[in-house]
Amino acid sequence: MSCTSMPITHYVVNIKATRTQYLRGMNNQATNKDQSVGASKRPEFWQVQIKTTQLAALTDIAFFFIFYVLDSPILAWFNIISVAMYVSAYYAIKRRNNKLAVILIFTEVLVHAAIGVVLIGWNSGFHYYLLIFIPALCLSSSRRNAIFALTLLFAYYVTLSMLSWSSNPIQPINAVALNFVHVFNLSVVFSLFSYLSFFYLGTVKKAQKKLHKMATTDPLTTLYNRRHLNVLADIEVERAKRYKNAFCVMLIDIDHFKTINDNHGHEVGDKVLVCVADILIAKMREKDIIARWGGEEFLIILPSLSSNEARISAERVQAELADYNWNAALGFDLQTTMSAGISHYKEKEDLNAAIARADHALYRSKANGRNRIEIEELDAENKARA
Numbered sequence: 001m002s003c004t005s006m007p008i009t010h011y012v013v014n015i016k017a018t019r020t021q022y023l024r025g026m027n028n029q030a031t032n033k034d035q036s037v038g039a040s041k042r043p044e045f046w047q048v049q050i051k052t053t054q055l056a057a058l059t060d061i062a063f064f065f066i067f068y069v070l071d072s073p074i075l076a077w078f079n080i081i082s083v084a085m086y087v088s089a090y091y092a093i094k095r096r097n098n099k100l101a102v103i104l105i106f107t108e109v110l111v112h113a114a115i116g117v118v119l120i121g122w123n124s125g126f127h128y129y130l131l132i133f134i135p136a137l138c139l140s141s142s143r144r145n146a147i148f149a150l151t152l153l154f155a156y157y158v159t160l161s162m163l164s165w166s167s168n169p170i171q172p173i174n175a176v177a178l179n180f181v182h183v184f185n186l187s188v189v190f191s192l193f194s195y196l197s198f199f200y201l202g203t204v205k206k207a208q209k210k211l212h213k214m215a216t217t218d219p220l221t222t223l224y225n226r227r228h229l230n231v232l233a234d235i236e237v238e239r240a241k242r243y244k245n246a247f248c249v250m251l252i253d254i255d256h257f258k259t260i261n262d263n264h265g266h267e268v269g270d271k272v273l274v275c276v277a278d279i280l281i282a283k284m285r286e287k288d289i290i291a292r293w294g295g296e297e298f299l300i301i302l303p304s305l306s307s308n309e310a311r312i313s314a315e316r317v318q319a320e321l322a323d324y325n326w327n328a329a330l331g332f333d334l335q336t337t338m339s340a341g342i343s344h345y346k347e348k349e350d351l352n353a354a355i356a357r358a359d360h361a362l363y364r365s366k367a368n369g370r371n372r373i374e375i376e377e378l379d380a381e382n383k384a385r386a
Ligand SMILES: Nc1nc2c(ncn2[C@@H]2O[C@H](COP(=O)(O)OP(=O)(O)OP(=O)(O)O)[C@@H](O)[C@H]2O)c(=O)[nH]1
Pocket: 220, 253, 254, 255, 256, 257, 258, 259, 261, 265, 266, 267, 268, 269, 270, 273, 294, 295, 296, 366, 370
């Protein structure tokens, strides 16, 4: 996730919003939990069913008038029963009685299709509505149950079709009207299929996005996780090779973090990590790749920077951490510092070698008293001078 290589600004805004919510949430956790149980949104599948029952009820009201005018009173009045069934299904879903809603909807569609075919014939197109069950059955039950239900549906469909071969419509309507009813039914089913297809496509896309986020980010700080950092770093290595434009690796570690946990508890420790991640996002450049490397350690890839320029970036973070308003974030003051180690990626070397040198520089920062920034290249120069 960092505030870095993604098309970026609004993503950063989202990340910050998420963190702010997290911090607020920590303070109000118990209350929010209780509230969220009662106020949680219905799953999208049922929201779609609510819309579908509304549309179906409206369609049946239209049918009532159509068949009344076409002098087919049985079908006209059956549509009133259908409206009642959809209204009942609507309220059943609203009251979370999903089972009743499913029974009502299935019964209505099965009976309506049969009555339509028996009264005015196969060409009425009422059987098309049965097809809408196919995706619904496949998506909402286990594979075994879906195959069983689909077989029954197919048998029902074929039986209706065969029935229409051997018997004439009981209450036929004139040919023009029959064509009109056919096209009307076809249009409704076509529209419903299109709507449901877009809905399912949207659901799959959302799930993919969520999975990608889970696979690439650290849930606490929403920074990139270690695995994804490696993927993005490989891209930087390739870029460095192609454009002879190397990058720096920076490791940042919060000093005496264990003491924060010990003195104030793990929750406060978590909040501190979130705040430090915020600071990193705010103080690093957009193209820097920021990741939570593990525990209280962060790894940052800084493209196109020399070690000294990377040090300036680290100093910005250090200064912000020193001035940070912990009182606003935690409700009490806290003194915390960070140590950093910086290395410069050398062409053709393994990235792990550059990370190891940054780690070594970080180790020296800690060993030399913490709250320091050490650069591995200076190490080499110093050694050469010595
Ligand atoms: N709250 C919290 N603590 C964590 C998390 N991950 C690791 N830690 C704690 O971070 C602490 C790291 O402690 P140390 O490795 O001793 O480092 P330190 O206390 O920062 O000391 P120096 O790095 O030497 O300055 C441990 O107590 C871990 O339990 C986390 O996600 N949340």
